[in-house]
Amino acid sequence: MVDVILGLQWGDEGKGKIVDYFANDYDVIARFQGGPNAGHTLYVDGKKIVLHQIPSGIFHENKTNLIGNGVVLDPVILKKECDNVSAFGVNYKKNLFISERTHLILPTHRAIDRASELSKGIEKIGSTLKGIGPAYMDKTGRNGLRVGNLLDKSFTTEYIKLRLKHQKLLDSFNFNEDISGWEEEFFDAVEFLRGFNIVNGEYFINEKIREGQRVLAEGAQGSMLDVDFGTFPFVTSSSTISAGVCTGLGVAPQKIREVFGVSKAYCTRVGSGPFPTELNDETGELIRNTGHEFGSTTGRPRRCGWIDGVALQYACMINGVTQIIMTKADILDNLAELKVCNGYNINGEEKNIVPFQMNRVNIEPVYKTFPGWQEDITAITQYQDLPEAMKNYISYLNGYLGVPVKYISNGPGRDQIVVA
Ligand code: GDP
Ligand code: IMO
Numbered sequence: 001m002v003d004v005i006l007g008l009q010w011g012d013e014g015k016g017k018i019v020d021y022f023a024n025d026y027d028v029i030a031r032f033q034g035g036p037n038a039g040h041t042l043y044v045d046g047k048k049i050v051l052h053q054i055p056s057g058i059f060h061e062n063k064t065n066l067i068g069n070g071v072v073l074d075p076v077i078l079k080k081e082c083d084n085v086s087a088f089g090v091n092y093k094k095n096l097f098i099s100e101r102t103h104l105i106l107p108t109h110r111a112i113d114r115a116s117e118l119s120k121g122i123e124k125i126g127s128t129l130k131g132i133g134p135a136y137m138d139k140t141g142r143n144g145l146r147v148g149n150l151l152d153k154s155f156t157t158e159y160i161k162l163r164l165k166h167q168k169l170l171d172s173f174n175f176n177e178d179i180s181g182w183e184e185e186f187f188d189a190v191e192f193l194r195g196f197n198i199v200n201g202e203y204f205i206n207e208k209i210r211e212g213q214r215v216l217a218e219g220a221q222g223s224m225l226d227v228d229f230g231t232f233p234f235v236t237s238s239s240t241i242s243a244g245v246c247t248g249l250g251v252a253p254q255k256i257r258e259v260f261g262v263s264k265a266y267c268t269r270v271g272s273g274p275f276p277t278e279l280n281d282e283t284g285e286l287i288r289n290t291g292h293e294f295g296s297t298t299g300r301p302r303r304c305g306w307i308d309g310v311a312l313q314y315a316c317m318i319n320g321v322t323q324i325i326m327t328k329a330d331i332l333d334n335l336a337e338l339k340v341c342n343g344y345n346i347n348g349e350e351k352n353i354v355p356f357q358m359n360r361v362n363i364e365p366v367y368k369t370f371p372g373w374q375e376d377i378t379a380i381t382q383y384q385d386l387p388e389a390m391k392n393y394i395s396y397l398n399g400y401l402g403v404p405v406k407y408i409s410n411g412p413g414r415d416q417i418v419v420a
């Protein structure tokens with residue numbers, strides 16, 4: 001049996017905290033896509049830690065954590081992350097496994113990401129510059145190197161061959177930064193990775209499922225950043241939706257049970273691209289400051305706005321979401337009123353569908369306004385104690401989305417969560 005936790009918006013919904021909260025109930029926690037573009041924040045013993053590639057179950061003893069084949073892995077970043085979690089007493093040598101089919105992010109992938117972004121004008125994606133796009137391009141282009149290849153004698157030769165191809169591409173961008181330092185670091189991290197638990201991920205996970213173990217698949221990014229269904233081309237390069245679990249881990253669709261969709265009580269986006277409910281005003285600024293909305297991976301300020309019901313409904317549909325987890329509800333504590341976008345006005349016509357190219361049409365969001373609760377909710381532990389105004393807000397969303405909000409997160413702490 002596999003349950004999934006994934007983001008319904010443009011990432012940073014608080015997936016890390018939620019996975020950490022739910023991890024107790026599972027035996028295996030597995031990442032199925034994305035790479036170090038992700039930044040999942042957890043509080044362990046009151047201390048903040050940001051994970052990029054290691055699944056957010058790592059701080060629970062005796063849980064298996066798997067980096068699945070759908071992930072693109074940067075060994076240099078993994079080595080740093082391992083050092084970080086070790087400082088918390090985590091024995092990653094025992095609890096962390098990597099699929100041999102996982103593709104590697106090479107130093108040249110990072111260089112190509114940079115060169116490609118630098119070459120663009122206003123059409124910049126706002127990539128995290130971690131080499132994600134180029135690594136997935138080499139995967140689908142059938143050139144990439146995989147974690148299993150580290151054990152081949154010919155690994156260095158294969159690397160050099162690929163590097164020559166990449167150099168041609170870099171030359172075409174006139175990119176001439178020296179990346180030899182990155183390569184040195186890379187080969188150092190490759191040695192480290194060779195000593196890891198490298199497994200055949202698909203047999204590994206299916207064996208666990210057969211034994212009756214419970215698997216939690218941890219999404220990165222969000223549904224609106226999905227390469228197929230997101231706001232293309234302002235998206236990431238992987239399948240961030242529930243279907244990605246099957247290809248990213250090698251599990252069959254009928255093994256998937258619950259799909260927990262995580263959404264903030266408002267909405268944020270980092271990087272470029274359309275964002276119909278964005279607030280370029282004092283309220284947006286207030287949400288950013290109260291919510292500490294600055295990127296966990298890049299430190300960039302996140303764009304903030306009202307919750308987008310149209311996009312959420314779409315995300316629930318393509319993911320088959322069974323329960324919604326609403327995070328950062330406490331950030332709205334001081335607002336006198338809040339809004340839910342329940343329609344898009346496009347050329348004078350009101351619709352509630354996500355258009356083909358959001359960036360090519362002018363969307364005027366249609367809002368329903370709600371009174372704020374103006375009360376500190378961070379210490380509340382029971383649903384019945386939440387303010388009436390908040391219950392109304394949630395109840396409206398339940399009806400509009402047709403999927404219930406079952407959990408409300410009211411602070412960054414491990415235990416700050418209310419069950420509806
Ligand atoms: P992720 O990428 O989806 O894991 O989310 P991030 O870690 O990038 O961003 C979420 C941020 O919100 C982190 O700093 C979390 O500690 C914080 N956070 C998560 N849930 C809550 C919540 O309910 N309330 C508050 N105030 N902060 C939260
Ligand atoms: P988590 O898992 C928010 C965004 C980038 C950029 C676009 C493409 O923490 O929610 P990429 O580096 O993938 O080529 O960037 O996607 N992006 C994220 N935004 N949270 C993330 O991950 C993101 N990962 C990528 O800002 O707009």
Ligand code: MG
Binds near residue numbers: 296
């Ligand atoms: Mg994040």
